[in-house]
Amino acid sequence: MAHPTEDILAAALSLPEGERLKIASELLASVGEPHDDAWDAAWLEELERREQAVRDGGSEGTPWSEVRARVLARLGAG
Known part of the structure:
Protein backbone atom coordinates (compact mmCIF):
# COMPACT_ATOMS: atom_id res chain seq x y z
CA MET A 1 0.00 0.00 0.00
CA ALA A 2 1.38 3.38 -1.01
CA HIS A 3 1.83 6.13 1.53
CA PRO A 4 -0.31 9.26 1.10
CA THR A 5 2.82 11.37 0.63
CA GLU A 6 3.94 9.17 -2.26
CA ASP A 7 0.51 9.52 -3.88
CA ILE A 8 0.57 13.29 -3.44
CA LEU A 9 4.11 13.53 -4.80
CA ALA A 10 3.26 11.41 -7.83
CA ALA A 11 0.21 13.57 -8.54
CA ALA A 12 2.20 16.79 -8.11
CA LEU A 13 4.99 15.60 -10.41
CA SER A 14 2.46 14.96 -13.16
CA LEU A 15 1.42 18.64 -13.19
CA PRO A 16 2.79 21.23 -15.61
CA GLU A 17 5.95 23.00 -14.46
CA GLY A 18 4.20 26.23 -13.47
CA GLU A 19 1.81 24.41 -11.18
CA ARG A 20 4.65 22.38 -9.65
CA LEU A 21 6.55 25.61 -8.94
CA LYS A 22 3.50 27.10 -7.27
CA ILE A 23 3.10 24.02 -5.06
CA ALA A 24 6.82 24.01 -4.20
CA SER A 25 6.68 27.68 -3.28
CA GLU A 26 3.64 27.20 -1.07
CA LEU A 27 5.18 24.18 0.66
CA LEU A 28 8.43 26.02 1.34
CA ALA A 29 6.52 29.01 2.66
CA SER A 30 4.62 26.77 5.06
CA VAL A 31 7.71 25.62 6.98
CA GLY A 32 10.65 27.19 8.71
CA GLU A 33 11.12 30.55 10.25
CA PRO A 34 8.52 33.31 10.41
CA HIS A 35 8.18 35.46 7.31
CA ASP A 36 11.07 37.86 6.80
Missing part, protein backbone atom coordinates in the same frame (compact mmCIF):
# COMPACT_ATOMS: atom_id res chain seq x y z
CA ASP A 37 10.42 40.73 4.37
CA ALA A 38 14.11 41.68 4.23
CA TRP A 39 15.10 38.13 3.26
CA ASP A 40 12.37 38.02 0.62
CA ALA A 41 13.54 41.33 -0.84
CA ALA A 42 17.17 40.18 -0.90
CA TRP A 43 16.24 36.90 -2.57
CA LEU A 44 14.11 38.68 -5.17
CA GLU A 45 17.01 41.06 -5.88
CA GLU A 46 19.35 38.09 -6.36
CA LEU A 47 16.91 36.36 -8.69
CA GLU A 48 16.57 39.52 -10.76
CA ARG A 49 20.38 39.91 -10.87
CA ARG A 50 20.75 36.34 -12.12
CA GLU A 51 17.99 36.78 -14.69
CA GLN A 52 19.69 39.92 -16.01
CA ALA A 53 23.03 38.08 -16.23
CA VAL A 54 21.38 35.44 -18.41
CA ARG A 55 19.73 38.09 -20.59
CA ASP A 56 23.04 39.93 -20.98
CA GLY A 57 24.78 36.73 -22.03
CA GLY A 58 27.01 36.68 -18.96
CA SER A 59 25.59 33.42 -17.69
CA GLU A 60 24.12 30.41 -19.42
CA GLY A 61 22.86 28.89 -16.20
CA THR A 62 22.97 25.20 -15.37
CA PRO A 63 20.52 22.61 -16.65
CA TRP A 64 18.06 21.41 -14.02
CA SER A 65 19.22 17.80 -14.43
CA GLU A 66 22.74 18.81 -13.31
CA VAL A 67 21.54 20.94 -10.42
CA ARG A 68 19.19 18.18 -9.25
CA ALA A 69 21.99 15.59 -9.41
CA ARG A 70 24.27 17.80 -7.30
CA VAL A 71 21.55 18.42 -4.71
CA LEU A 72 20.70 14.73 -4.48
CA ALA A 73 24.38 13.85 -4.14
CA ARG A 74 24.74 16.33 -1.28
CA LEU A 75 21.69 14.84 0.39
CA GLY A 76 23.09 11.34 -0.05
CA ALA A 77 20.15 10.31 -2.22
CA GLY A 78 21.89 10.26 -5.55
Whole structure:
Protein backbone atom coordinates (compact mmCIF):
# COMPACT_ATOMS: atom_id res chain seq x y z
CA MET A 1 0.00 0.00 0.00
CA ALA A 2 1.38 3.38 -1.01
CA HIS A 3 1.83 6.13 1.53
CA PRO A 4 -0.31 9.26 1.10
CA THR A 5 2.82 11.37 0.63
CA GLU A 6 3.94 9.17 -2.26
CA ASP A 7 0.51 9.52 -3.88
CA ILE A 8 0.57 13.29 -3.44
CA LEU A 9 4.11 13.53 -4.80
CA ALA A 10 3.26 11.41 -7.83
CA ALA A 11 0.21 13.57 -8.54
CA ALA A 12 2.20 16.79 -8.11
CA LEU A 13 4.99 15.60 -10.41
CA SER A 14 2.46 14.96 -13.16
CA LEU A 15 1.42 18.64 -13.19
CA PRO A 16 2.79 21.23 -15.61
CA GLU A 17 5.95 23.00 -14.46
CA GLY A 18 4.20 26.23 -13.47
CA GLU A 19 1.81 24.41 -11.18
CA ARG A 20 4.65 22.38 -9.65
CA LEU A 21 6.55 25.61 -8.94
CA LYS A 22 3.50 27.10 -7.27
CA ILE A 23 3.10 24.02 -5.06
CA ALA A 24 6.82 24.01 -4.20
CA SER A 25 6.68 27.68 -3.28
CA GLU A 26 3.64 27.20 -1.07
CA LEU A 27 5.18 24.18 0.66
CA LEU A 28 8.43 26.02 1.34
CA ALA A 29 6.52 29.01 2.66
CA SER A 30 4.62 26.77 5.06
CA VAL A 31 7.71 25.62 6.98
CA GLY A 32 10.65 27.19 8.71
CA GLU A 33 11.12 30.55 10.25
CA PRO A 34 8.52 33.31 10.41
CA HIS A 35 8.18 35.46 7.31
CA ASP A 36 11.07 37.86 6.80
CA ASP A 37 10.42 40.73 4.37
CA ALA A 38 14.11 41.68 4.23
CA TRP A 39 15.10 38.13 3.26
CA ASP A 40 12.37 38.02 0.62
CA ALA A 41 13.54 41.33 -0.84
CA ALA A 42 17.17 40.18 -0.90
CA TRP A 43 16.24 36.90 -2.57
CA LEU A 44 14.11 38.68 -5.17
CA GLU A 45 17.01 41.06 -5.88
CA GLU A 46 19.35 38.09 -6.36
CA LEU A 47 16.91 36.36 -8.69
CA GLU A 48 16.57 39.52 -10.76
CA ARG A 49 20.38 39.91 -10.87
CA ARG A 50 20.75 36.34 -12.12
CA GLU A 51 17.99 36.78 -14.69
CA GLN A 52 19.69 39.92 -16.01
CA ALA A 53 23.03 38.08 -16.23
CA VAL A 54 21.38 35.44 -18.41
CA ARG A 55 19.73 38.09 -20.59
CA ASP A 56 23.04 39.93 -20.98
CA GLY A 57 24.78 36.73 -22.03
CA GLY A 58 27.01 36.68 -18.96
CA SER A 59 25.59 33.42 -17.69
CA GLU A 60 24.12 30.41 -19.42
CA GLY A 61 22.86 28.89 -16.20
CA THR A 62 22.97 25.20 -15.37
CA PRO A 63 20.52 22.61 -16.65
CA TRP A 64 18.06 21.41 -14.02
CA SER A 65 19.22 17.80 -14.43
CA GLU A 66 22.74 18.81 -13.31
CA VAL A 67 21.54 20.94 -10.42
CA ARG A 68 19.19 18.18 -9.25
CA ALA A 69 21.99 15.59 -9.41
CA ARG A 70 24.27 17.80 -7.30
CA VAL A 71 21.55 18.42 -4.71
CA LEU A 72 20.70 14.73 -4.48
CA ALA A 73 24.38 13.85 -4.14
CA ARG A 74 24.74 16.33 -1.28
CA LEU A 75 21.69 14.84 0.39
CA GLY A 76 23.09 11.34 -0.05
CA ALA A 77 20.15 10.31 -2.22
CA GLY A 78 21.89 10.26 -5.55
